[in-house]
Amino acid sequence: MSPDRNKTEQRRPDWAALAVAVVLAAIAAVIFIDVSRLKGTGGYSQVGPATVPDWIGFALIGLAIWTVIEAFRGDFPTRDKQEIGPVVWIVAGLVAQMLLLRVAGFSIATGVLFGLTAAGFGKRKLWITIPLGIVVCLFIWLIFAGLLQLALPAGPLERLFW
Structure with missing residues (x-):
């Protein structure tokens, strides 16, 4: 295999990792949509029933972004064959x-x-x-x-x- 071809293969994104990132972002979107109904129930307090789901949604968005970056960098280990x-x-x-x-x-x-x-x-x-x-x-x-x-x-x- 030529060195140029090896570099091309390494630059190709990991499509499975990108699919995982899309799923993480979709789950975060569902959480944000669901939590939007709870925003007014917090009352006078800054902490309410929407606080922790918001944190989870932001964490999932962060994980999705991190997964996309790693998918383009190609840092994921090779996966075993799925049984x-x-x-x-x-x-x-x-x-x-x-x-x-x-x-x-x-x-x-x-x-x-x-x-x-x-x-x-x-x-x-x-x-x-x-x-x-x-x-x-x-x-x-x-x-x-x-x-x-x-x-x-x-x-x-x-x-x-x-």
Whole structure:
């Protein structure tokens, strides 16, 4: 490879990093739009319900600008090849949780998510990870519903205990 060609390749922006910068800026824009409805509720104080979301929005804008600069400088490390299998396991777990949440309740739905996410990380023994996830999530449900009085979706398993 010639030295001139190598310089040309190095000057090319990192398109994935630019896409990340656009997403960061879009999230910041959504935050600013949403916060604009809260500006008048601060009352006499300078600190109100819009203060922290404003900080987060400005931080995201700063990160977006920084990401654009780094994308043009080419300082990002080379990325590994994306493995599709683990992503599919985790997305399947999220879909299963959304579909099961109202029918089976929090513990079972989130336990299935736990098991499928563990499979995405390489622990493919679903007969162990799903029941373990259900037990852990039932404990979490009991804490949130019982002690904190928060309303989480209850299924047949939760009705046995509450």
